[in-house]
Amino acid sequence: MQFKEIIGQEDIKKQLIQTVVENRVSHAQLFLSPEGSGALPLAIAYAQYLNCQNKSPTDSCGECSSCRKYERYIHPDLHFSYPFFASAAVKIAVDVLEEWRSLLLEDPYFNLDIWRSKLSADNKQANINIAECHDIIKKLSYKAFEADTKVLIMWLPEFLDREGNALLKIIEEPPANTLFILVAQNQEQILSTILSRTQIVKIPKLPDTEIEAYLINKAALSENQATEYSFLADGNLIEAKAMLNDTPNNNASYFAEWLRMGFGNKVPAMIAFTDTAASWGRENQKNFLKYGINFLRECSLLLSGADDLVKLPHQTLEVAIKLSTHVLNLGMVEALINELEKAHYHIERNANPKILFLDVSLQLVKIIKFKTFPKGTQHIYN
Known part of the structure; x- marks a missing residue:
């Protein structure tokens, strides 16, 4: 995913690109934003830019070997962690990786309800369990296969139980050339021990004008309808898209x-x-x-x-x-x-x-x- 594909957030994009240009990439970052603001797409675009082999001053090239794999979410040095619903067949996040990739390819703007609809959730509670924490430690201990930097993007670290403390050492002292990006919505629900070990990047909700322009240009809504939907969405692009149905x-x-x-x-x-x-x-x-x-x-x-x-x-x-x-x-x-x-x-x-x-x-x-x-x-x- 390239920065140009992300709705709005121009200041944040420039800030992230500048950290790469100036070689100031913090090894553990927390992207904190309201739902529907584009934090997850921003994290992916940031990781792609970091590992792009022919980056420009404003975006990744989208054409090199690394970018092509990032675009399909199959780069061997790009790892994801996210809440899931454990069962006999699903013990760690990678067990539903194909569903995760499919959802990202369909639309990277989604919430937990949309993610739940892709899985066999039944009445189970979503979480990121201790087995997943151990799997993260294991795969990040390996050397990078192709990229200069291994990246782990954890979506909704709020769902880490106390077992998440198992990640403290690897977050604080990661293997060389490793980047953690935690994408969260509620700072108060994150383990304080993890929170204290990350650099917080605050991502604001989208302005109504950005959502209105998206609805007019991409969804072909009338100006009046787009204005009402953007007002209702209150900065949440996921909510605005749901209204289109x-x-x-x-x-x-x-x-x-x-x-x-x-x-x-x-x-x-x-x-x-x-x-x-x-x-x-x-x-x-x-x-x-x-x-x-x-x-x-x-x-x-x-x-x-x-x-x-x-x-x-x-x-x-x-x-x-x-x-x-x-x-x-x-x-x-x-x-x-x-x-x-x-x-x-x-x-x-x-x-x-x-x-x-x-x-x-x-x-x-x-x-x-x-x-x-x-x-x-x-x-x-x-």
């Missing part, structure tokens, strides 16, 4: 009208809306609720006077300003977000959508029209 709703219009129904105590209209929402399908229902949560968070910024931080598109921003000026206050926003988050949780667990949306609609009336807040919600008024 759903029939789009006009979430902005539906949600604003839903709030107006609540303010006007229009119960018959809300019952009709409930029937509509129940027909959308689970993923579109989740997207609608997520849109509402994100929209209300932007409204809370407006209500707090932090207008410069608001990232709503122009047309939706006008609606948010009107609602924030004439309808909402911070107490309402907090209570509404709480109700929508609970509804999203229950939709994920296959709650009856008609009953659920009717209940939430009635809660909207209580919160917006009658200013009745759930227990535990602060009453903050403008």
Whole structure:
């Protein structure tokens, strides 16, 4: 994988290339990023650039023997470790290496749920076990076959149990010309003993503009739809791609009208809306609720006077300003977000959508029209 194939992250790409050019490659690095930001593709492109036989100032050549093997993930000095579901047939990560390569070739932007769908997970918990740690030590103890540098990329080291301490010595004092890259999402879940032995490279979430451009250019979405999807995705390209499989709703219009129904105590209209929402399908229902949560968070910024931080598109921003000026206050926003988050949780667990949306609609009336807040919600008024 070359850097040019990775969406955005131009500053990080330059930073990584500079470490190679200046011969400042730390032997153990932790790529820390939110889901869907491209940390795993960046790690692979970095390793390919490091071992490219004809690298340019901006990218690997993509044509040398090393690059061609990296492109198919079959280079003998490129190793992967990742969470898997142990069984009688699967004891270490290499036992599902073909599935891993297949997924990378299909799309290197994926999460644990997508990876799980490629495996026979049943009800097992994913982890990186002690047998896998011993296998890592074993294969890194060998001399490099072809490349100048052996590379091990561990995806989601959060799944290392305490047995991961078996890797401490080889991470701290690796064999010559060995590079560890850990690709993680949650720093707090990583063993502190491993964390202290790595150099952290923080990779930011993708800007909405990057995701919007991708959706327009690669997925042929309209500008309005791409804008809504990028807003919903909140920097997560995996989430944005998942939305492409759903029939789009006009979430902005539906949600604003839903709030107006609540303010006007229009119960018959809300019952009709409930029937509509129940027909959308689970993923579109989740997207609608997520849109509402994100929209209300932007409204809370407006209500707090932090207008410069608001990232709503122009047309939706006008609606948010009107609602924030004439309808909402911070107490309402907090209570509404709480109700929508609970509804999203229950939709994920296959709650009856008609009953659920009717209940939430009635809660909207209580919160917006009658200013009745759930227990535990602060009453903050403008």
